[in-house]
Amino acid sequence: MSRTAGSSGKKTLAAIREAGLDLVHEHGFEAMSLRQLAARVGLQPGSLYNHIETKQDLLFDLIHNHMVTLLASIDAELEGIDDPLERLKAFIAFHLTYHIERKREVFIGSSELRSLEPKNHRKIVALRKSYEERLYEILEQGCAQRLFKIEDIRVSTYAILAMLTGICTWYDAKGRVDRKTLIDIHTRLVLQGVLK
Template identity: 40%
Template sequence: MRTVGSSREKTWPRIRTKGIDLICKTGFERMNLRKLAKESGIQVGSLYNYFSSKDEFLYKVICEIMSDLLATIEEAIEGTSNPVERLRIYVRTMVVWHCERRKEAYVSHNELKSLPKAGYNEVRSLRKRFEIILGDIVEKGCASGDFTVACRPVTVVAILNMLTSISEWYRPSGALRVELIVDTYEKLIGNMLLLKHQ
């Protein structure tokens, strides 16, 4: 009989969180499934109810991380068609997420190299969605006359690199507040796009 609190809905999030913690401490290659099971409070064999291999665990985790962030961004920008406002929402969402969920950001950005080829290709497709969404915002802003850029693809990649690198240097214990980082990035990116309505 299944004990109270041992449902998949409760167990998988715990496995995922402990796995992310271990990857951040040791790197994926050195992460041990026995250690993951122990940290998660389950038997090693029970892990295979959630994934078939260590590689599949990483693939599943990275896909979930990226899908969750994409859904958050898409939901947040859905309420407005104004490119200026959509840009600010996109930037704010990305900055806050990369500050508050640094471990997930680390795994999704730095462990792509550890994915098997098939998983890597699918994750690349998910990553491309961030570029497509931002590219659409910039394109519509240029069409409306709110933005001016010399080269849209280069500008979009530059903005994404700025946003995704935050988790590399931000520290919750540091002097910089998240809101200050958000405001600063909004201004920096607005200047890159020669934003008219600041």
């Protein structure tokens, strides 16, 4: 056989990414096989190589894509907000909303960094650092304006991020707590910890 009628590179790549997210999430990157991936997409194993360079490249693509989108989104969200307190509230609401809908990406982006080649690993860590700085700067600015009182801004940054991200591992959208309530509770928790 050969090229299938109606086949399109864009659609196939999107399907590969989607199935890739699922499989890495389910089995871990090293344990996921390209044969499984091809089967889910409806291809022969060799055909994947019309769309990806290597298996490693696919992993990097998945994580990189997530991080770049995350950064662009938070910047768009904070744009035009000057008051540190308002920026902090916006950050919390955004972070929860965004991460709750991307459990697979969050999981992969933390548990599979180990499987990235050094060069790729460095790039992702740099992007993550960049995201952390968004929160760090908000806290710093709030302290400078004497709105916040924070013992250790660096540690608080990590503590807040850990709390907000970790919640996504158990949050059940169909559960007792709706999204708005979740955001309200966490906003209050964080503010109580940083407000003067």
